Amino acid sequence: MGGDDALFSGRELVCVHRGTDPIEASLLEGMLQNEGIPATVTGADLVGGYSGVPKVCDVRLLVPARYRAAAAELLERYRQRPPAEAEWTCAACGEINAASFESCWNCGRGRDRGA
Secondary structure, eight states: OGGGHHHHTTSOEEEEEEESOHHHHHHHHHHHHHTTOOOEEESGGGGGGGTTOGGGOOEEEEEEGGGHHHHHHHHHHHHTSOOOOOOEEOTTTOOEEOTTOSBOTTTOOBOOTTO
Protein backbone atom coordinates (compact mmCIF):
# COMPACT_ATOMS: atom_id res chain seq x y z
CA MET A 1 0.00 0.00 0.00
CA GLY A 2 3.02 2.26 0.21
CA GLY A 3 2.29 5.91 1.01
CA ASP A 4 -1.38 5.23 1.61
CA ASP A 5 -0.72 3.18 4.76
CA ALA A 6 -2.07 5.91 7.07
CA LEU A 7 -5.22 6.29 4.99
CA PHE A 8 -6.05 2.60 5.26
CA SER A 9 -4.67 1.70 8.69
CA GLY A 10 -7.25 0.28 11.05
CA ARG A 11 -9.82 -0.21 8.29
CA GLU A 12 -11.17 -3.49 7.01
CA LEU A 13 -10.37 -3.62 3.30
CA VAL A 14 -12.45 -5.57 0.79
CA CYS A 15 -11.62 -6.58 -2.75
CA VAL A 16 -13.89 -4.96 -5.35
CA HIS A 17 -11.91 -5.98 -8.44
CA ARG A 18 -9.55 -8.84 -9.14
CA GLY A 19 -7.56 -9.45 -12.29
CA THR A 20 -4.14 -9.70 -13.88
CA ASP A 21 -3.78 -6.27 -15.48
CA PRO A 22 -2.06 -3.74 -13.19
CA ILE A 23 -2.68 -0.89 -15.64
CA GLU A 24 -6.45 -1.40 -15.62
CA ALA A 25 -6.40 -1.78 -11.83
CA SER A 26 -4.52 1.53 -11.49
CA LEU A 27 -6.99 3.28 -13.78
CA LEU A 28 -9.90 1.92 -11.73
CA GLU A 29 -8.14 3.00 -8.54
CA GLY A 30 -7.90 6.55 -9.89
CA MET A 31 -11.55 6.49 -10.99
CA LEU A 32 -12.68 5.51 -7.49
CA GLN A 33 -10.40 8.07 -5.83
CA ASN A 34 -11.79 10.81 -8.09
CA GLU A 35 -15.23 9.94 -6.71
CA GLY A 36 -14.01 10.23 -3.11
CA ILE A 37 -13.60 6.49 -2.50
CA PRO A 38 -10.27 5.54 -0.92
CA ALA A 39 -8.76 2.72 -2.98
CA THR A 40 -5.47 0.89 -3.31
CA VAL A 41 -4.04 -1.75 -5.63
CA THR A 42 -2.11 -4.78 -4.41
CA GLY A 43 -0.12 -7.29 -6.43
CA ALA A 44 0.68 -4.93 -9.30
CA ASP A 45 4.38 -4.90 -8.47
CA LEU A 46 4.57 -8.69 -8.93
CA VAL A 47 3.50 -8.73 -12.58
CA GLY A 48 6.91 -7.85 -14.01
CA GLY A 49 8.60 -10.45 -11.86
CA TYR A 50 7.04 -13.32 -13.76
CA SER A 51 8.70 -12.60 -17.12
CA GLY A 52 5.70 -12.34 -19.41
CA VAL A 53 3.43 -14.69 -17.47
CA PRO A 54 0.96 -12.21 -15.91
CA LYS A 55 -1.79 -14.82 -15.52
CA VAL A 56 -0.14 -16.11 -12.35
CA CYS A 57 -0.39 -12.67 -10.72
CA ASP A 58 -3.29 -11.64 -8.57
CA VAL A 59 -3.87 -7.89 -8.89
CA ARG A 60 -6.56 -6.63 -6.52
CA LEU A 61 -8.34 -3.33 -6.05
CA LEU A 62 -9.20 -2.81 -2.39
CA VAL A 63 -11.47 -0.30 -0.66
CA PRO A 64 -12.56 0.13 2.96
CA ALA A 65 -15.59 -2.08 3.65
CA ARG A 66 -17.94 0.87 4.12
CA TYR A 67 -17.28 1.96 0.49
CA ARG A 68 -17.97 -1.47 -1.02
CA ALA A 69 -21.44 -0.69 -2.41
CA ALA A 70 -20.45 2.68 -3.90
CA ALA A 71 -17.31 1.18 -5.46
CA ALA A 72 -19.28 -1.76 -6.88
CA GLU A 73 -21.79 0.63 -8.47
CA LEU A 74 -19.05 2.71 -10.13
CA LEU A 75 -17.22 -0.37 -11.35
CA GLU A 76 -20.42 -1.78 -12.83
CA ARG A 77 -21.01 1.48 -14.73
CA TYR A 78 -17.44 1.25 -15.99
CA ARG A 79 -17.96 -2.32 -17.21
CA GLN A 80 -21.18 -1.42 -19.02
CA ARG A 81 -19.98 1.78 -20.67
CA PRO A 82 -20.28 1.87 -24.44
CA PRO A 83 -17.10 1.25 -26.43
CA ALA A 84 -14.99 4.29 -27.13
CA GLU A 85 -15.53 6.07 -30.41
CA ALA A 86 -12.89 5.71 -33.08
CA GLU A 87 -10.43 8.41 -34.04
CA TRP A 88 -11.66 10.84 -36.68
CA THR A 89 -10.06 12.59 -39.61
CA CYS A 90 -10.43 16.35 -40.04
CA ALA A 91 -12.29 17.23 -43.24
CA ALA A 92 -10.26 20.44 -43.62
CA CYS A 93 -6.65 19.33 -43.15
CA GLY A 94 -6.77 15.53 -43.03
CA GLU A 95 -5.22 15.31 -39.57
CA ILE A 96 -6.19 12.31 -37.41
CA ASN A 97 -7.70 13.32 -34.05
CA ALA A 98 -8.52 11.44 -30.87
CA ALA A 99 -12.15 10.46 -30.43
CA SER A 100 -12.48 12.80 -27.44
CA PHE A 101 -11.48 15.90 -29.47
CA GLU A 102 -14.38 18.10 -30.58
CA SER A 103 -12.19 20.18 -32.86
CA CYS A 104 -9.04 19.42 -34.83
CA TRP A 105 -5.87 19.91 -32.83
CA ASN A 106 -4.04 20.97 -35.99
CA CYS A 107 -6.33 23.50 -37.67
CA GLY A 108 -9.12 24.08 -35.13
CA ARG A 109 -12.02 23.07 -37.40
CA GLY A 110 -14.95 21.62 -35.48
CA ARG A 111 -15.68 17.93 -35.73
CA ASP A 112 -18.10 16.87 -38.45
CA ARG A 113 -20.21 14.22 -36.71
CA GLY A 114 -20.51 12.39 -40.04
CA ALA A 115 -16.75 11.74 -39.92
